[in-house]
Structures are given as structure tokens and as C-alpha cells.
Amino acid sequence: MSTVGNSTNIFWHECPVGKSERQKLLNQKGCVVWITGLSGSGKSTLACSLNRELYSKGKLSYVLDGDNLRHGLNKDLGFKVEDRTENIRRVGEVAKLFADSGLICIASLISPYRKDRDACRALLPESFIEVFMNMPLEVCEARDAKGLYKLARAGKITGFTGIDDPYEPPLKCEIELSYKDGVCPTPVAMAGKVVSYLEEKGFLEEDKERN
Numbered sequence: 001m002s003t004v005g006n007s008t009n010i011f012w013h014e015c016p017v018g019k020s021e022r023q024k025l026l027n028q029k030g031c032v033v034w035i036t037g038l039s040g041s042g043k044s045t046l047a048c049s050l051n052r053e054l055y056s057k058g059k060l061s062y063v064l065d066g067d068n069l070r071h072g073l074n075k076d077l078g079f080k081v082e083d084r085t086e087n088i089r090r091v092g093e094v095a096k097l098f099a100d101s102g103l104i105c106i107a108s109l110i111s112p113y114r115k116d117r118d119a120c121r122a123l124l125p126e127s128f129i130e131v132f133m134n135m136p137l138e139v140c141e142a143r144d145a146k147g148l149y150k151l152a153r154a155g156k157i158t159g160f161t162g163i164d165d166p167y168e169p170p171l172k173c174e175i176e177l178s179y180k181d182g183v184c185p186t187p188v189a190m191a192g193k194v195v196s197y198l199e200e201k202g203f204l205e206e207d208k209e210r211n
């Protein structure tokens, strides 16, 4: 019996099929690929490209996209500091469950605050892969796929990340995808870099040590 947060008298119930069995079934290791960056930096594009690339290799992944989750699970949250923190906390917990299910969970959220991303990493220290979309603000703003930068510059949206709300880049991350010499890598090239990392670290094969 234990107490967690505001819940008292609660019990952990163990299920008969464990993570290693699920991973064996899927021939992969559950993990979280956490994509962070400014609005318009290409997070969703990379998430979709990676999802497709993994599928073509017979690997099961699932995308948790910030914008999409705000249509349901997180529709009660806005963009104040504490709302963004709660948004990231919830997605971190959901991502942990997906990883436990054996899936490669791809989370794509601005996740602007370092401490919130670090809290998600702490949930899964061995299988958290942070991918930083290091694209200049000018490039993201020029893309302005949703017209939000224009609204933010006109003062019609306040607290917009990169304009009048901060983005804290990672100090250390597993993968950094950068805009160099006026060129942004293609979505396929970026997905390829993440897939190579996952292959190199053994996430795309079953856990032999546990058999």
C-alpha cells in the first residue's frame, strides 16, 4: 500500500506479460524519441518521416504530436509557463507507457523549457533520445506554415515561443539536426540520422540479454 501525489491507499498491480516479452514479440526495444524545437522547425515533419521509415523497416512506432494532443488529452491547457509544464509532464508520462508497451514513441512538442524535458528524461534515463531541431528563428518564421508568427509579430498572439516567450536549447542531447550554410537537411535525411542512431544503440532489435 502506498501514497503517490494526492492518491492514498493505492496498490501497484503487476501484469503477467512483461516488457521484455512485448519487446520480443515486436523485435525492438521500447524507447522515446523526443523532438524539441521552435514552431515551424520541422518537428512534425520529422516525426512523420521517422514513423514511415521505421514502418518500412518493420518497426512499430507511434507519434505523440503536441498540436494533436492539444485537441484531446491536453485541451484544458494553454501556453502559460505552468500549462506548458503540465503539457510536457503528461506527454512524458504517456510516452513512458508507450515505451513500456515496447513501441518506439516519437514525441514532437516545442517543449521549450529544459527542466521539463529533463524531467521526462528522468522517467526513462536509458531509453530517452532527445532530438534538437536547431533551425534559426528566421527560417521558422519565413516558413510560417500556420501564419502564427505573423500574428505574434502583430501582437495578436502573446507569449509565442521565440517571439515573446523563451526557448531553451538543450545543453546536451543525443541528436542535433542543424540548418547549415543556408540548407536544411531533407525530412528523409533527418529521419535516416535518427534511424542510424536507433540501430547503433540496439533499439531496433530485441533485447538478447534478457532471453
Ligand SMILES: Nc1ncnc2c1ncn2[C@@H]1O[C@H](COP(=O)(O)OS(=O)(=O)O)[C@@H](OP(=O)(O)O)[C@H]1O
Binding pocket: 038, 039, 040, 043, 044, 065, 066, 067, 070, 079, 083, 084, 085, 087, 088, 108, 109, 110, 111, 112, 146, 148, 157, 158, 159, 160, 161, 165
Ligand atoms: N503561444 C504559443 N507558443 C507556441 N506555440 C503555439 C502558441 N499558440 C499556439 N501554438 C501552437 O501550438 C503548437 C505547440 O504546442 P506544444 O504542445 O508543442 O507546445 S509546448 O510544448 O507546450 O510549448 C504549435 O505547433 P508547432 O508549430 O507544431 O510547434 C503552434 O501551432
Ligand SMILES: Nc1ncnc2c1ncn2[C@@H]1O[C@H](COP(=O)(O)OP(=O)(O)O)[C@@H](O)[C@H]1O
Binding pocket: 037, 038, 039, 040, 041, 042, 043, 044, 045, 046, 143, 145, 184, 185, 186, 187
Ligand atoms: N526539412 C525540411 N525542409 C524543408 N521544409 C521543411 C522541412 N521540415 C519541415 N518543413 C516545412 O516547414 C513547415 C513547418 O514544418 P512542421 O513539421 O509543421 O514544423 P513544426 O512541427 O516544428 O511546427 C512545413 O511547411 C514543412 O513542410
